[in-house]
Amino acid sequence: MKILIQGGRVxxxxxxxxxxxxxxxxxxxVVAIKNIASDFVPDTTINASGCIVMPGLVDLAVRLRExxxxxxxxxxxxxxxxxxxxxxxxxxxxxxxxxxxxxxxVEMLRYxxxxxxxxxxxxLGALTRNLQGEVLTEMLHLTQAGCIGFxxxxxxxxxxxxxxxxxxxxxxxxxxxxxxxxxxYLGKGVAASxxxxxxxxxxxxxxxxxxxxxxxxxxxxxxxxxxxxLCRLSSAAGVALVRQAKAEGLPITCDVSINSLNLxxxxxxxxxSRMRLNPxxxxxxxxxxxxxxxxxxxxDALVSDHTPVDEDAKDLPFAEAEPGATGLELLLSLxxxxxxxxxxxxxxxxxxxxxxxxxxxxxxxxPLAASVGRLQVGAEADICVFDPQAAWVVEPSALRSQGQHTxxxxxxxxxxxxxxxxxxxxxxxx
Numbered sequence: 535m536k537i538l539i540q541g542g543r544v545x546x547x548x549x550x551x552x553x554x555x556x557x558x559x560x561x562x563x564v565v566a567i568k569n570i571a572s573d574f575v576p577d578t579t580i581n582a583s584g585c586i587v588m589p590g591l592v593d594l595a596v597r598l599r600e601x602x603x604x605x606x607x608x609x610x611x612x613x614x615x616x617x618x619x620x621x622x623x624x625x626x627x628x629x630x631x632x633x634x635x636x637x638x639x640v641e642m643l644r645y646x647x648x649x650x651x652x653x654x655x656x657x658l659g660a661l662t663r664n665l666q667g668e669v670l671t672e673m674l675h676l677t678q679a680g681c682i683g684f685x686x687x688x689x690x691x692x693x694x695x696x697x698x699x700x701x702x703x704x705x706x707x708x709x710x711x712x713x714x715x716x717x718x719y720l721g722k723g724v725a726a727s728x729x730x731x732x733x734x735x736x737x738x739x740x741x742x743x744x745x746x747x748x749x750x751x752x753x754x755x756x757x758x759x760x761x762x763x764l765c766r767l768s769s770a771a772g773v774a775l776v777r778q779a780k781a782e783g784l785p786i787t788c789d790v791s792i793n794s795l796n797l798x799x800x801x802x803x804x805x806x807s808r809m810r811l812n813p814x815x816x817x818x819x820x821x822x823x824x825x826x827x828x829x830x831x832x833x834d835a836l837v838s839d840h841t842p843v844d845e846d847a848k849d850l851p852f853a854e855a856e857p858g859a860t861g862l863e864l865l866l867s868l869x870x871x872x873x874x875x876x877x878x879x880x881x882x883x884x885x886x887x888x889x890x891x892x893x894x895x896x897x898x899x900x901p902l903a904a905s906v907g908r909l910q911v912g913a914e915a916d917i918c919v920f921d922p923q924a925a926w927v928v929e930p931s932a933l934r935s936q937g938q939h940t941x942x943x944x945x946x947x948x949x950x951x952x953x954x955x956x957x958x959x960x961x962x963x964x
Contacts, residue, residue: 697750
């Protein structure tokens with residue numbers, strides 16, 4: 535199959551390329567950008583006039599809910615949501631049922647995802663068996679099965695001795711450990727500590743829940759040399775600590791969710807359970823620090839934190855509702871919104887959902903490491919075509935994700951995906 539993407543503005547944040555050009559694809563690869571051979575005759579032409587042609591988005595935080603939680607989301611529905619949002623590569627945490635702590639489970643998930651011919655799925659393996667924080671998993675076997683790193687998902691690792699051993703083992707083999715910084719006991723509330731939570735009678739999660747965990751992680755990174763990715767920072771104090779640790783040269787990266795980047799605790803309103811999220815929404819000063827940290831490179835990537843939740847689990851009093859929100863179809867538009875609000879150049883903003891997440895994973899992407907998050911000749915044709923001038927209103931019932939709860943329902947957002955290609959296959963639109 536030969537495909538020509540014609541008349542679009544091609545942006546590749548990894549190389550800085552930004553020019554109006556045609557893009558030619560043959561099979562799964564990009565064969566030419568701008569300088570198209572005169573004898574190239576496409577089987578399909580995609581009209582990208584007025585659109586941006588960019589690498590497919592790379593989302594580092596996507597719960598697929600399969601296996602085991604199909605009531606909240608099926609693999610097919612969440613993959614359809616991914617390509618509808620221009621996302622071509624997703625990293626999924628190990629907190630499925632059963633937990634991804636055995637090679638056979640990882641291989642099954644990857645096989646089922648590949649059969650759908652939609653977004654690429656890169657699993658994280660469980661750091662400890664059944665995420666119980668006691669016995670380390672067989673990390674080498676899980677890596678051979680396709681895991682790109684190891685995580686405790688939302689389960690804090692309370693035993694620092696186990697964490698130290700995990701980081702020592704990971705450092706020996708060059709694995710990356712993905713941790714959400716949250717102290718076990720301080721992190722048991724349902725809203726961010728502050729005047730609003732107090733006034734509403736909601737149990738609070740203090741900033742110290744994040745900063746204590748960060749101090750512990752940094753000390754263990756110093757002693758082990760392990761590479762750690764910090765998942766979903768939520769506080770100004772956390773951003774400051776990460777900035778300091780990076781200046782020191784510690785091998786750490788981090789991300790922030792679209793929720794924390796755009797919302798604050800005030801958005802909880804009258805106990806709106808759509809705002810029941812992990813990490814909890816914090817104050818405006820925290821949101822401003824997160825935005826600044828993403829802009830200056832302290833925070834490496836922007837993620838959707840896609841966590842589909844079914845109706846029964848969400849339609850409850852705020853404190854009882856299951857945390858989470860759908861986000862795959864909103865990631866690109868909320869990236870553009872942040873760029874507009876903060877006057878961030880388009881290419882710089884798009885890097886936070888393409889080349890920078892790719893750099894976080896690095897060589898763990900294997901043979902795809904040179905292609906994911908890039909639009910270059912010779913790379914795999916994972917491409918998103920979107921109209922930056924098209925505004926759309928978020929209607930939860932129209933989302934393709936099986937979990938249709940989102941705090942952004944009713945928002946008008948910029949940017950509409952027109953086509954998504956994965957490995958040269960037209961997975962959405964056209």
